[in-house]
Amino acid sequence: MVRANVPQSQASSSQIGRVALEDSSSPYFLQNGDHPGLVLVSHSLAGNNYNTWSRAMSMALTAKNKLSFVDGTCLRPPSEDLLYGSWIRCNSMVISWLLNAVSREIADSLMYIATAHEIWIDLRERFHQSNAPRIFQIKKLLTDLQQGSMDVSTYYTRLRTLWDELKDFQPVSVCSCGSMKDWVKYQNQDCVMQFLMGLNESYAQIRAQDLKMDPIPAISKIFSLVVQEERQRSIHSDISGSSLDHNPILSPKPINAAVKGSSYGKGDKGGKSDNLTCSRCHYTG
Structure with a gap:
């Protein structure tokens, strides 16, 4: 019910604005986990990986229902529009996500661009390969x-x-x-x-x-x-x-294994080699 002291048109506009903010299918809707420090892609844009980065970023923004802010389909409403403040807030959020997804040198060059759509176009013109x-x-x-x-x-x-x-x-x-x-x-x-x-x-x-x-x-x-x-x-x-x-037979024996009854390493003057016994495996020879 509309209050008597509130004009009908103003109440209808307010209701439309509230529905747009609370509807999860609306591009103005922000989830509880959405914050400016959120990193949407695992690999940052370094310049030579623009093609794969832009595809990954497009999928992430689509999942967040914010792709329209970078492709230009969600335009800035007039300042007197009830959704103007919501558009500014969402646009700033998307800009923060874009800055988090590029290297620091590239982010510094984008800091003073006003809209997410302009940032998206600027990155494409700079790094897109034919x-x-x-x-x-x-x-x-x-x-x-x-x-x-x-x-x-x-x-x-x-x-x-x-x-x-x-x-x-x-x-x-x-x-x-x-x-x-x-x-x-x-x-x-x-x-x-x-x-x-x-x-x-x-x-x-x-x-x-x-x-x-x-x-x-x-x-x-x-x-x-x-x-x-x-x-x-x-x-x-x-x-x-x-x-x-x-297997003690197949396993390699150490070269310097101790040998009983031999002068190992001191010549072959004493005894026959067949009588030598290994102190490790106890095999003769």
Whole structure:
């Protein structure tokens, strides 16, 4: 019910403003955990990682329902609007999140920009790389990437990171004739080839087995097979090492082991070597 001394239009505007602030789907809504010191992404913007940083930041702001403050869709309302104060507060909050997600040198250069949208545009103009050089760089990294001293999981993770970034540059095709399945199949085969080529030569046997499969399985299946091979080798290595440690015949003897009845290290003038007895394992000879 509207009070008699409050105009109807003013009461309606006040109600609309209150609903906008309390509605969790509204961009003006702030959760209890939202504060200026919040860090939304794990890796700060250093300049050369803008593409991955902007994607991670966009997902984080979308989860917070604040992406509209950086893409320009939530414009500043007039100063007489009831939501003006809420917009200023949310805009300042998003600016704080952006400053927390960049290096200190970059943050100092953004300190006096008034809106989150202007900061977003400024970062894009400064650090965004055009498609062609970045695609060339990614493909060069894929060509040079080898397993080396990495385990299979780490090597595969680095490949997946480059594949996903490269896929982000590819145009999205819409096809209803069914030929897209052949293109997806070819992409999977290309990923399998890159993964197998970069493996160490110790995996030559499992590589040959995978290439004989027809059709070639998904890259995730190939990765699972190689990881199983790696784990089997680790188990055999542990068993072999344990056998050497517990077998007195197979375990290596110290060179300076004490020997009974010999002049070890002082020439071969006394006694036969067959009568020598080791003080550690008690074997003769």
